[in-house]
Amino acid sequence: MARNLGSWWIKDGIDGRRLEAQGFASTLAGLSQFDWTQDHGDSDVLEKDFVTTANWVERTDEVDALMMSSHGSPSGFSVWGSNVTTGDAVDFGKSDLEIFATHACALLEHTSSNPVGRWIPAFERLHYMCGFHNSSYSGGGQDSRGTWFAIYAAWAHYMFLFLWDIPVREAWAEANEIVEGSQVQWAYLRATTDAAPTYNERLREAEPSDPTGVRSFWTARGTC
Amino acid sequence: MSLLLKDIEFRTELPDVPASMPLAVTDAQTARERAASIAALADLVGARDAIEVELPFGHALASKAGQVEFFSASGAIRGRNASLFDRFDDERREWSDVEKSDTPDGVVYRLGERSSRRLIAQSRDTLERIGLTPEGVTNVDVVLGQWAQLDDTGEQLDSGPGRATVRMGYEIEKVPLIGPGAKTHLHYDPIDGSPVLARFFHVLRSVTDVRSIETGGTERAFDGLLADPFLAEQSEKGGRVAVTAVRLGLLALPADLPQRFAQPALAVEGVVEGLKHDRKGSYELRFGRYVPAVTTDALRAAGVAVPTM
Numbered sequence: 001m002a003r004n005l006g007s008w009w010i011k012d013g014i015d016g017r018r019l020e021a022q023g024f025a026s027t028l029a030g031l032s033q034f035d036w037t038q039d040h041g042d043s044d045v046l047e048k049d050f051v052t053t054a055n056w057v058e059r060t061d062e063v064d065a066l067m068m069s070s071h072g073s074p075s076g077f078s079v080w081g082s083n084v085t086t087g088d089a090v091d092f093g094k095s096d097l098e099i100f101a102t103h104a105c106a107l108l109e110h111t112s113s114n115p116v117g118r119w120i121p122a123f124e125r126l127h128y129m130c131g132f133h134n135s136s137y138s139g140g141g142q143d144s145r146g147t148w149f150a151i152y153a154a155w156a157h158y159m160f161l162f163l164w165d166i167p168v169r170e171a172w173a174e175a176n177e178i179v180e181g182s183q184v185q186w187a188y189l190r191a192t193t194d195a196a197p198t199y200n201e202r203l204r205e206a207e208p209s210d211p212t213g214v215r216s217f218w219t220a221r222g223t224c
Numbered sequence: 225m226s227l228l229l230k231d232i233e234f235r236t237e238l239p240d241v242p243a244s245m246p247l248a249v250t251d252a253q254t255a256r257e258r259a260a261s262i263a264a265l266a267d268l269v270g271a272r273d274a275i276e277v278e279l280p281f282g283h284a285l286a287s288k289a290g291q292v293e294f295f296s297a298s299g300a301i302r303g304r305n306a307s308l309f310d311r312f313d314d315e316r317r318e319w320s321d322v323e324k325s326d327t328p329d330g331v332v333y334r335l336g337e338r339s340s341r342r343l344i345a346q347s348r349d350t351l352e353r354i355g356l357t358p359e360g361v362t363n364v365d366v367v368l369g370q371w372a373q374l375d376d377t378g379e380q381l382d383s384g385p386g387r388a389t390v391r392m393g394y395e396i397e398k399v400p401l402i403g404p405g406a407k408t409h410l411h412y413d414p415i416d417g418s419p420v421l422a423r424f425f426h427v428l429r430s431v432t433d434v435r436s437i438e439t440g441g442t443e444r445a446f447d448g449l450l451a452d453p454f455l456a457e458q459s460e461k462g463g464r465v466a467v468t469a470v471r472l473g474l475l476a477l478p479a480d481l482p483q484r485f486a487q488p489a490l491a492v493e494g495v496v497e498g499l500k501h502d503r504k505g506s507y508e509l510r511f512g513r514y515v516p517a518v519t520t521d522a523l524r525a526a527g528v529a530v531p532t533m
Contacts, residue, residue, distance in 0.1 A: 013453030112330035117378020140514030
């Protein structure tokens with residue numbers, strides 16, 4: 001069965017933000033292994049799609065992987081007319097979501113005064129949160145971030161006889177090395193267990209095992 | 225609505241934008257010009273017996289053991305040693321010479337000075353071996369990836385160094401090239417005590433001409449930021465815009481985009497503070513922006529023109 005993908009974007013005057021998010025899903029949508037089932041922009045980027053809300057099924061949890069473009073800070077990211085914070089009831093992966101990738105600045109900042117563990121409550125059965133340790137950029141040709149993430153995470157693998165076989169973490173780093181300057185630091189936070197190790201996880205057609213039970217979390221960052 | 229300079233709090237020293245600056249006319253290296261480097265890099269990353277494949281952005285030499293990609297828009301090349309992906313079970317890397325320092329941002333791991341010098345020398349040898357010795361190299365350094373392990377409650381259990389990266393930047397007439405499109409990175413993993421090239425990325429378009437362009441000075445250079453619709457909207461909502469970092473340089477676009485000239489631009493980082501949410505109280509949003517430091521009229525006067533950046 002095909003894996004479902006989604007894109008969420010708020011342009012804030014820069015259409016490249018839409019292209020960033022949609023590029024991830026549209027690149028993979030051309031493969032039989034993936035379906036682009038959710039695409040929401042601007043006023044359709046709802047807080048309740050990210051925060052558990054009574055009588056509502058979060059559309060983010062109807063996909064396996066998503067790319068989002070909106071603004072952020074270490075404590076949260078913007079949605080239309082609001083902000084989703086670490087204080088909200090975020091439960092990514094209640095149903096399906098395994099990869100949440102976002103352009104939001106500094107969402108995964110990890111310092112002694114503000115450790116990234118603040119986002120762990122958002123991991124229901126989520127595998128990867130991909131983002132940045134510091135500020136990412138717009139306005140200098142960053143539109144293809146999502147496309148590159150898709151190409152390296154899965155597209156090149158299926159298009160070329162499995163010659164490319166790049167883990168999710170590496171795909172995120174390589175995508176951002178193309179579109180960001182060296183001062184920007186990509187980052188991720190991942191959940192893992194002995195039964196469901198995620199360090200070398202790939203984005204493939206088969207549904208991976210979820211890290212549940214006694215988990216540990218790893219964050220990493222590097223130069224773009 | 226646009227912001228005014230007085231609407232922005234500057235928490236960093238502003239660069240002195242000279243009245244005139246260089247503008248670099250650029251050109252992409254062709255696949256033919258890069259052919260020898262691509263072949264040499266394929267050998268280095270273990271992509272032997274590779275086949276050539278056409279890609280949406282250029283072409284590649286690819287095998288399961290490694291790939292070398294060529295970006296036709298810029299002449300950039302990337303290589304990766306794919307055999308290293310599954311060599312490690314987690315982010316930990318054993319470097320013999322690592323310094324641990326406490327910074328305002330917490331513990332940061334750095335490669336020792338001696339090992340850094342060795343790694344830079346190794347990288348220069350590698351570049352020579354693959355025929356990439358461009359002029360204008362500046363800001364050569366070594367950085368280590370950083371990792372931390374946490375438990376389910378968010379308590380940090382351990383931390384340490386990850387992959388090592390030798391970074392090289394570039395400049396033209398002493399003006400740095402900023403942005404994603406002018407850099408060389410050599411990423412290393414330690415294997416049996418020695419650094420092994422895991423990934424390589426080089427993007428630097430050829431400069432065919434350097435012209436002079438009028439900027440209008442420092443205040444004028446911020447016009448692009450003042451006109452940013454996101455910042456204006458946040459300010460209208462009561463947010464306070466603060467700039468925390470500014471760098472001046474010639475903007476080099478990403479490797480996947482054609483670029484005929486690199487113009488003066490600012491790389492600006494900042495934060496919008498004091499935004500308020502009915503239920504959640506106040507919050508902040510950070511931003512990073514490239515904004516042109518010259519007008520379209522000045523570009524035309526320099527013999528080039530674009531509608532917008």
